[in-house]
Amino acid sequence: MPLAGGRVCSRFEFDHLSVHDIAMLHFAVLASGTVDSRVTNLGVNLLGIESLDHDIQALLAKGLGFVPTPPRQTLVSWHKDFVAGLDRLLRSLRLRDYFGAQPYSFSRFRQPNPRWEPSNGNPLLEAALQQVRREALARAANARERLAATYPAGNLSRSDREALRKLKGMDVVVRNADKNLGVTIMSAAWYDNEVDRQVGNATAYRPVSSVPVEDIKAKFLALVRKGTPAHAAGKYYDMALAIDPYLPSFLQQRVWPARRGQYEVPRFYIIPKLHKRPPVGRPIVSSHSWVTTPASQVVDFLLQPLVFQTVPGVLKDTGHAIRLLESAPTPNVTALFTADVESLYTSINLDHALQAIRFWLKRAFDSGAVRRFPWWNQRLSVFAPEQVIGFVLDLVKFVVYNNYFMVSPKRLFLQLVGLAMGTPCAVVVANLHVAWVEVTFWHVPSRMPQPLALWARFIDDILGLWTGTMSQLEEYKAFVAKAYPGLTLTWDVSPSVAEFLDLQISKGRRYAASNVLDLAVHRKRLNRYLYLQFRSAHPLAQKRAFIKGELIRFVRNSSHFDAFLRDVKLFVAALRARGYPRRFLRTSFAQVSYNDRQLYLTARSREQHSGHGKDEAAYAMVTTFTPFTQEVNVRDILTLTRTGMSSFATRFDPTLLRNIRPGDHRWIVAYKLPPRLHQLIGKTWPTAFST
Numbered sequence: 001m002p003l004a005g006g007r008v009c010s011r012f013e014f015d016h017l018s019v020h021d022i023a024m025l026h027f028a029v030l031a032s033g034t035v036d037s038r039v040t041n042l043g044v045n046l047l048g049i050e051s052l053d054h055d056i057q058a059l060l061a062k063g064l065g066f067v068p069t070p071p072r073q074t075l076v077s078w079h080k081d082f083v084a085g086l087d088r089l090l091r092s093l094r095l096r097d098y099f100g101a102q103p104y105s106f107s108r109f110r111q112p113n114p115r116w117e118p119s120n121g122n123p124l125l126e127a128a129l130q131q132v133r134r135e136a137l138a139r140a141a142n143a144r145e146r147l148a149a150t151y152p153a154g155n156l157s158r159s160d161r162e163a164l165r166k167l168k169g170m171d172v173v174v175r176n177a178d179k180n181l182g183v184t185i186m187s188a189a190w191y192d193n194e195v196d197r198q199v200g201n202a203t204a205y206r207p208v209s210s211v212p213v214e215d216i217k218a219k220f221l222a223l224v225r226k227g228t229p230a231h232a233a234g235k236y237y238d239m240a241l242a243i244d245p246y247l248p249s250f251l252q253q254r255v256w257p258a259r260r261g262q263y264e265v266p267r268f269y270i271i272p273k274l275h276k277r278p279p280v281g282r283p284i285v286s287s288h289s290w291v292t293t294p295a296s297q298v299v300d301f302l303l304q305p306l307v308f309q310t311v312p313g314v315l316k317d318t319g320h321a322i323r324l325l326e327s328a329p330t331p332n333v334t335a336l337f338t339a340d341v342e343s344l345y346t347s348i349n350l351d352h353a354l355q356a357i358r359f360w361l362k363r364a365f366d367s368g369a370v371r372r373f374p375w376w377n378q379r380l381s382v383f384a385p386e387q388v389i390g391f392v393l394d395l396v397k398f399v400v401y402n403n404y405f406m407v408s409p410k411r412l413f414l415q416l417v418g419l420a421m422g423t424p425c426a427v428v429v430a431n432l433h434v435a436w437v438e439v440t441f442w443h444v445p446s447r448m449p450q451p452l453a454l455w456a457r458f459i460d461d462i463l464g465l466w467t468g469t470m471s472q473l474e475e476y477k478a479f480v481a482k483a484y485p486g487l488t489l490t491w492d493v494s495p496s497v498a499e500f501l502d503l504q505i506s507k508g509r510r511y512a513a514s515n516v517l518d519l520a521v522h523r524k525r526l527n528r529y530l531y532l533q534f535r536s537a538h539p540l541a542q543k544r545a546f547i548k549g550e551l552i553r554f555v556r557n558s559s560h561f562d563a564f565l566r567d568v569k570l571f572v573a574a575l576r577a578r579g580y581p582r583r584f585l586r587t588s589f590a591q592v593s594y595n596d597r598q599l600y601l602t603a604r605s606r607e608q609h610s611g612h613g614k615d616e617a618a619y620a621m622v623t624t625f626t627p628f629t630q631e632v633n634v635r636d637i638l639t640l641t642r643t644g645m646s647s648f649a650t651r652f653d654p655t656l657l658r659n660i661r662p663g664d665h666r667w668i669v670a671y672k673l674p675p676r677l678h679q680l681i682g683k684t685w686p687t688a689f690s691t
Contacts, residue, residue, distance in 0.1 A: 044183050045274055048190025049172070059156075059163040060183045063530050064176055064678035067537040069154040070626050078628040079144055085623030086136055086637065090129045092619060093645075093660055094118060097125055100659025108301070109250035124656055128648035135644065136637050143631040152627050155535045167681055174683040178273045178282050182528040186272065188686035194270055194281045199407060204346060204417045211265055211404045211412060216291055217255040220398055224251045236391045242379035251298060254291045264289040266405040266422060268413070269685070275524070283346060285405045285420035292423065296399045299425035302392055303357065305373040307428055310364045311435040312445060315458040318501050319556060319601060322519060325505065326559075326601075329515035330453050332467045336498035336505060336517075339489040341434065341460035345426055346418035348433050349486050350400050353419075354393055356436030357429070361389045399425060431459060434487065441484040452476070462489070463500045503557055510559055519559040521567050529570075534579035539625050539671055544588045547575070551592040556600045564594050618666040625671035638667045 044057045070078065098118040156164070167174075171188040199205045224240055226248060227233030240247040254263045266288075270281025287293055307314050315321050364370040365385040380388065403415035403423070419426045434457065438444040444455045451468025466473050470493075477491055492498070497506040499522045508518030532538060532546060550571060558564035568589075575585060621638055623629055642662045649656035678684070 044185065045177060045181070045272070046185055047272060047279055048187030049185060052185065053163065053166065055159045055163040056167055056185075059160050059167070059677075060174065060185065061530065062160075062533050062536070062677060064174070064183055064676065064681075065536070066533055066677040067673055068156050068675075068677065068680065069152060069537045070674045071154065072151045074626075075144065075147065075151070075628060078624060078626040079140065081624050081626075082140060082629055082632065082634075083137065085621055086133065089619065089621045089638075089641065090133060091117070093129060093641075094121055094125065096619075097122055097659045100661075107244055107246045109244050109246040109298075111246070111250060111253065122656070124648075124653055125645075125660075128645050128656065131648065132641050132644040136640060139637070139640075140632050144628065147628060147631045155537060164680060167683065170683075171687045172683055173686055174678065174681055175271055178271045179275060179524060180527070181274045181524065182530055184272045184274065185683075191270070191281075191686050195268065195407060198270070198281065198283050199268065199413055204415065205413045206416055208404070208412045208414050213263070213291065216402050220255050220291070220295070221252065223394055223398070224248055236394070239380070239383055239387065239391050242377070242383070243375050247298065251294050253294050254289075263291045263293075265412070266290050266403075266420065268405045268407050283421065285403065285415070285422045287403075287405075287420050287423040290404075290423075292399045292402050295395045296424040299392065299395050299399060300428050302373075302375060302395075303425070303428045303432065305375075306360050306364055307431050307435075309372060310360055310367070310369050311432065313438070313456050314431055314435060315456050317458075318503060318553075321456060321458070321463065321501065321503060322556060323601060324454075324456060325517050325519070330465055330517065331515040333453065333465050333507065333511075333517075334468065335466040335470060335473055335493050335495055336507075337464045337466060337473070337491060337493040338498050338500050339462040339464070339491045341462075342488045342490055343418075344430055344434070344460040344487070345421045347487065348418045348430060350417070350419075352436075352486065353400065353429055353433045354396060356433045357393060357396060358389060359436050359440075360432050361385075361392060365389070396425070396429065399423060400429070427459060434460070437484050437487055442480050443483075458501060461501060463498065463505075502553070508560075516559075519557055520563040521554055521557045523570075529574040529577075531574055531578050534575075534581070534584070537625070537674065540584075542671075543580075543584075544591070547585070547588040548591045551589065552600050555592060555594050555597050558594075558597075561594055618668050619662075620668050620670045622670045622672065624674055626674055629671075634669045638669065642667060 044052065044060045046052060095118070098121060173186045173188065173191045175184055175186070176182070177184045221231075221234065223234050223236050225231060225234040226237055234248075237248055240251060244250075256262075266285045268283065268285050270283055273280050273282050287296065308316065315324070361370075362385070364373075365388075370376055370385075370388075400419060403420045404412065405415065405420065406412050419429060438455075438457075444452070451466055451472055452464060453467045454463065454465040456463045473493065477489075480489060495507075497504065499505075502522050504520040504522040506518045506520070510516050510518045532543060534543065551568075554564050554567040554571070558567065572585065576582075619638075621634055623634060645657060645660070645662060
């Protein structure tokens, strides 16, 4: 490959270039002038709309995650937000001091009271914290005065602001397309017709006049309520208490009769699937605050270990697939195939899903695998396996048989078939159901290793390697279709290449030499590469982090250096088109090296990634990233807090910080983002759907 000055780089030299050098190689062929707006403005898809003003397209092409610079008049509110974040940080220090002498007990189900304060706190610590607070507020006041005179210019042009005004007056829906294929603007008519087409399926959805919320609550309380003089204990209260002391109250948080208004009926919406012909919508039911949500979260927690410790062939992510493919040679592969389960979530037979969960739980108990699950403890040994299985199944029934939702406040439905895609346990239940079908009906394990050399699945996407004849594969496909008609597979078979998740898998030169399949990044044909624009008001660290994440993905997915180079070149071109300066890219690209591929492929726990365990929770300053917090420099406030407390302790009481131990914990800034473009547009639903 030619270098600057015309010299040709040999493959040996090429393999020993740093990522920094590689980036500079490709920067050399890019123009240093203005950004190519033709590339920048691609990526806006129209459904039900013939044409769209250029200025609206240019605005939407920034991406719905684009953060406009907060206007000057919001300075007062951002100052208040900063003070609130500072007070939360100081409160966390008080609580650490108050509880520090007690053994630390972690529970994911504990629901902290954000307004509780220690009644008999340490007065000396309080004096130190108040001194820190006064100094921080003085710095903030000075920063506010400076910023009032030098407030930065906004990152939306006059035409952008006019486009935003026009867009707000249109009856449209604006959403990101499925599979990250760009911003899509849909006419209200197209959106309404697609929603009506989907909920019009009488087999899957039944219209209802009202949602029987109080009946749903009462039935669930009978399962998990604590016994009182007025009520007998719930059927599973003691078992929930044995799993975790906080679990019963967590499960009941949205079902107490007195807590009216603590729930929201889920809303049905669609995400456009542009890769389908014609485009359709992917149905989502947003069950984030429904009465079944806590139970759904608990089901997800209880069943996740079952998927990855008991069920064969389920992939965690792309890295898991790569490690599986590269772990051992696979000779004599005659075909690579992928298969996709059509409309998995909405086609699951709920009774069969319950059978599947019982099947896998019983297998876990029979094999003793359940004792390795994170939620298992000695207190559960007093319960029979069937009791534990019954508890889990009743939680699942509560979730899947109460999938009520609204299309609008006056149009209510009950889902009869399948799972709501927005409920937390949908993925784990779907995984277990498909795994049960694989073992019980498709006989996947019994047909391995020959001629089915590999069958691996990520939720509804299947990857397989075949060593038999093509006619044998066709017979197997026919067998699968007939064995369980409830799930329909769409197959893609090739003698040499397969596209799975974000991988392109092929029989290339590595396979010819060592029978290990070649890997590269799979790029979807409709991908518009609308990366975060550089002018977006995000923290620079966040922009560097996403670039680093993409580069690591390129390294991990590329079994050959030249495939990695191809992706680097495309990435640089896309980033330059999104306004990223070359100097910023040089420093960002220097974070990643192709030589570290094996390191990136190594699965590490969250504690290994962070370097800290549960007992070393970070002290965090949570505030919104704005010109005000930039002017204040929040990291300086963290330094002020640490040094101020240490200085106070040195002067008055060396034991003051024995529970807080500021040197043993990370101190981090956790930024929230100001309103993003999709929030300013406010076109999540068509106008008629809000009535």
